Amino acid sequence: MNRIYFLLLLVAPTFVSAQSSDELAIRKIYDKALSEGQSYQMLDYLCNKVGARLSGSPGAAAAVEYTRHVMEEYGFDSVWLQPVMVPHWVRGQKEIGRIVNSRKMGTVELSVCALGGSVGTGPEGISASVIEVKSFEELAALGTKNVQGRFVFFNRPMDPNQLQTFTAYGGAVNQRGSGASEAAKYGAAGVIVRSMGINPESYPHTGGMRYATGTPMIPAMAISTQHADLLSRLIKDDKSLTFYMEMHCQILEDAPSFNVIGEIRGSEYKNEIIVVGGHLDSWDLGQGAHDDGAGCVQSIEVLRIFKAMGYKPKRTIRAVMFMNEENGLRGGQKYADLAKQNKETHLAAIESDRGGFTPRGFTIGAPEGQPEKRSKIQSWKPLLEPYGLSDLSSPGGGADIGPLAPQGVTLIGYLPDSQRYFSYHHTSEDTFDKVDKRELELGSASMAALVYLIDQHGLK
Amino acid sequence: MNRIYFLLLLVAPTFVSAQSSDELAIRKIYDKALSEGQSYQMLDYLCNKVGARLSGSPGAAAAVEYTRHVMEEYGFDSVWLQPVMVPHWVRGQKEIGRIVNSRKMGTVELSVCALGGSVGTGPEGISASVIEVKSFEELAALGTKNVQGRFVFFNRPMDPNQLQTFTAYGGAVNQRGSGASEAAKYGAAGVIVRSMGINPESYPHTGGMRYATGTPMIPAMAISTQHADLLSRLIKDDKSLTFYMEMHCQILEDAPSFNVIGEIRGSEYKNEIIVVGGHLDSWDLGQGAHDDGAGCVQSIEVLRIFKAMGYKPKRTIRAVMFMNEENGLRGGQKYADLAKQNKETHLAAIESDRGGFTPRGFTIGAPEGQPEKRSKIQSWKPLLEPYGLSDLSSPGGGADIGPLAPQGVTLIGYLPDSQRYFSYHHTSEDTFDKVDKRELELGSASMAALVYLIDQHGLK
Numbered sequence: 001m002n003r004i005y006f007l008l009l010l011v012a013p014t015f016v017s018a019q020s021s022d023e024l025a026i027r028k029i030y031d032k033a034l035s036e037g038q039s040y041q042m043l044d045y046l047c048n049k050v051g052a053r054l055s056g057s058p059g060a061a062a063a064v065e066y067t068r069h070v071m072e073e074y075g076f077d078s079v080w081l082q083p084v085m086v087p088h089w090v091r092g093q094k095e096i097g098r099i100v101n102s103r104k105m106g107t108v109e110l111s112v113c114a115l116g117g118s119v120g121t122g123p124e125g126i127s128a129s130v131i132e133v134k135s136f137e138e139l140a141a142l143g144t145k146n147v148q149g150r151f152v153f154f155n156r157p158m159d160p161n162q163l164q165t166f167t168a169y170g171g172a173v174n175q176r177g178s179g180a181s182e183a184a185k186y187g188a189a190g191v192i193v194r195s196m197g198i199n200p201e202s203y204p205h206t207g208g209m210r211y212a213t214g215t216p217m218i219p220a221m222a223i224s225t226q227h228a229d230l231l232s233r234l235i236k237d238d239k240s241l242t243f244y245m246e247m248h249c250q251i252l253e254d255a256p257s258f259n260v261i262g263e264i265r266g267s268e269y270k271n272e273i274i275v276v277g278g279h280l281d282s283w284d285l286g287q288g289a290h291d292d293g294a295g296c297v298q299s300i301e302v303l304r305i306f307k308a309m310g311y312k313p314k315r316t317i318r319a320v321m322f323m324n325e326e327n328g329l330r331g332g333q334k335y336a337d338l339a340k341q342n343k344e345t346h347l348a349a350i351e352s353d354r355g356g357f358t359p360r361g362f363t364i365g366a367p368e369g370q371p372e373k374r375s376k377i378q379s380w381k382p383l384l385e386p387y388g389l390s391d392l393s394s395p396g397g398g399a400d401i402g403p404l405a406p407q408g409v410t411l412i413g414y415l416p417d418s419q420r421y422f423s424y425h426h427t428s429e430d431t432f433d434k435v436d437k438r439e440l441e442l443g444s445a446s447m448a449a450l451v452y453l454i455d456q457h458g459l460k
Numbered sequence: 461m462n463r464i465y466f467l468l469l470l471v472a473p474t475f476v477s478a479q480s481s482d483e484l485a486i487r488k489i490y491d492k493a494l495s496e497g498q499s500y501q502m503l504d505y506l507c508n509k510v511g512a513r514l515s516g517s518p519g520a521a522a523a524v525e526y527t528r529h530v531m532e533e534y535g536f537d538s539v540w541l542q543p544v545m546v547p548h549w550v551r552g553q554k555e556i557g558r559i560v561n562s563r564k565m566g567t568v569e570l571s572v573c574a575l576g577g578s579v580g581t582g583p584e585g586i587s588a589s590v591i592e593v594k595s596f597e598e599l600a601a602l603g604t605k606n607v608q609g610r611f612v613f614f615n616r617p618m619d620p621n622q623l624q625t626f627t628a629y630g631g632a633v634n635q636r637g638s639g640a641s642e643a644a645k646y647g648a649a650g651v652i653v654r655s656m657g658i659n660p661e662s663y664p665h666t667g668g669m670r671y672a673t674g675t676p677m678i679p680a681m682a683i684s685t686q687h688a689d690l691l692s693r694l695i696k697d698d699k700s701l702t703f704y705m706e707m708h709c710q711i712l713e714d715a716p717s718f719n720v721i722g723e724i725r726g727s728e729y730k731n732e733i734i735v736v737g738g739h740l741d742s743w744d745l746g747q748g749a750h751d752d753g754a755g756c757v758q759s760i761e762v763l764r765i766f767k768a769m770g771y772k773p774k775r776t777i778r779a780v781m782f783m784n785e786e787n788g789l790r791g792g793q794k795y796a797d798l799a800k801q802n803k804e805t806h807l808a809a810i811e812s813d814r815g816g817f818t819p820r821g822f823t824i825g826a827p828e829g830q831p832e833k834r835s836k837i838q839s840w841k842p843l844l845e846p847y848g849l850s851d852l853s854s855p856g857g858g859a860d861i862g863p864l865a866p867q868g869v870t871l872i873g874y875l876p877d878s879q880r881y882f883s884y885h886h887t888s889e890d891t892f893d894k895v896d897k898r899e900l901e902l903g904s905a906s907m908a909a910l911v912y913l914i915d916q917h918g919l920k
Contacts, residue, residue: 034620160494163847165898199897358818358877387623388877390850417818417848417877419898437659438620438879 033445047287047432056088056255071262092248125246148187181212275349279325286430294356301444322400336403351398357416361391365411493905507747507892516548516715531722552708585706608647641672739785746890754816761904782860796863811858817876821851825871
């Protein structure tokens, strides 16, 4: 290596010196993250002291205060809150999903939870028979005469053969998001949705669902993958099987909350902003460790690393903790609205919302008609690949930064390995102990490296 | 994709059809592993029913019987045991490492364990002062006058800035392997070795150590990284600090054991053998889940997948569970000796011994003077890269297959992501729950894909 470096110095001094300073800066970023990183201890606090933080909950308010406090302690140039009204849904007491009269097994308590945004059943619950479907097409073919007054059980699994688990998720999640309103068209009493997990699991996955306007709002419940398989077997044996559903969830009035923002101002182009962010809210069942505490602490860590290594960015770098990704996206929308209103120029926004796993690359969503911005980022592959960031080929950014798209912002998603994500996503298992310290730190460093390159070289 | 495929068919039918049949076979391998895989349930048994299986222990004997039984149940063409005598070391009752008279903290019990292969202290234990060093050079410079009668505390950490954790391991592990004999040269009473872990951890890592001939055999103990830091601080404050060490481990007579082998015979070149293997023995503190239960069940799974998909290999494929990788390598040596004695021809050997983590690639050790075998494997990168196997650049094979090198065998190591490995390696934490089902399955499929390509196309 040294010999080659020496030879290059002789033939192309300018190129090598530029290249080399990037290499050195990136190496320094990784050293800071791996030797003196603070993302893991921030995440420990966010998970074990704050815990779950669904929009409108006391946990969400505590998370706002904690992240504001941390960024102030680190001495970022400015730290502020952006008020935003958010949906306020509460789960209430533990749900019941019960097979009442199975011929083989008698009464069976199932592992279930309400889907986020669902109405409750009322305290008396609902008893009805169950009809299983794998798709909305199958549901439509069955029609009102088969569905009326029954529970519709959506049981299409995530495809385990998909290498990218997010692709498998994309192939199944419409059952969770829209199943209730689809079933309500045919008079269903409620829906039971197979959890968005790939493996056989004992615990259910919650997650957002939406009611379409003009259809009745019927209760929507998730069931663990293991119990989805059990329920499927039992109703095959026994068509008259009765299911009892009881959920106490409620949709309350919108509540006040905040995006939390920290900023280091640029020395040359302070009006060009680069955002790095995650979402601060989480579902209520676990601690929101991978989803998306990881993305929040990694984003703060990017700015902290820059300060720790004495790097003065040319452009303005912002860490944004978006509120309400899980059930409304109000924070992301508010951030984009205010950026437009304040005539801010955002060069790029990077979101980390695929968990704190080992790095694979970035997804890149270049603004319409500007593919050269994607090419520019891809041209840095030789600098990023030594750190495991070899996949720069996929499109896409992130949910919270999506509303910035109409402003011509280059949107980027941090892309970690996806294999373990859906073992934890939206469940009681999404806890701090599931996060590996080094994997989390490598994510912070990966994002910092890319922010550094964009800051140094722009996207033109 | 379909349109491109169609166009290629028109211009280059032969190439596309060959390419395509490999692509299809590999896709089928992954489908079998991910949809109907059995590696995870095998590992569950090996960890939770058999448990730890140090060479010579009842657990090792149970593991031999279990893996033989499983391979017979799967109906491989032949399943047999290869007798081998192995070292037999026993830990005995729980070790004690204690700071006796710290000025600040009084008596402090430390998180310690004997290193594998160490002698005990005798029931009365050993009390002595402690001198900390970071290297053998520093130890030599201190010399007998500073070391005589004291404990030498080797406290050079694994370097967290190394991206590849195995590189960090390589930079620290000589303290564990040779520290005792180095310290014994200068009259040390025993050694305390910082655990081979990168993160701050509460538990110690055991692992093999060897006594050099001609130096006294002094006891060797590992200490958790957290307590290594604590001990270092306390001896800086208090030079006269006394450490009490008590270990009851013993080196017993060599014991009989076995390599376990399953085979599917080749249809065309049955005398050309491709080995896929892991090591069946483990350290005694955990369950040997990642090290190396994962490699064993993945190897069996390769053959099972071939049978399940109806693939009849041209060459003979063997799954080998090597015994005694951890403290002697006797199984690997025996396997190579018998291969030579029986005049067997081994084309390639693939070992999985870096944990059941998400795939990154393979290391390749081509036989001396035959770099074209490495190039041939690297030429398959377009077929492997879609499955995350993009790193085919590093040399190396595996410890157990190493003794086959003089026979001109191409040695290959399965290379998963390395970030989490040293959180579990040789500790009580190396348990089944630390293994992700999909990551394990992807490893089986990765190895099966490479075995398939070597079987189909050879290495010429």
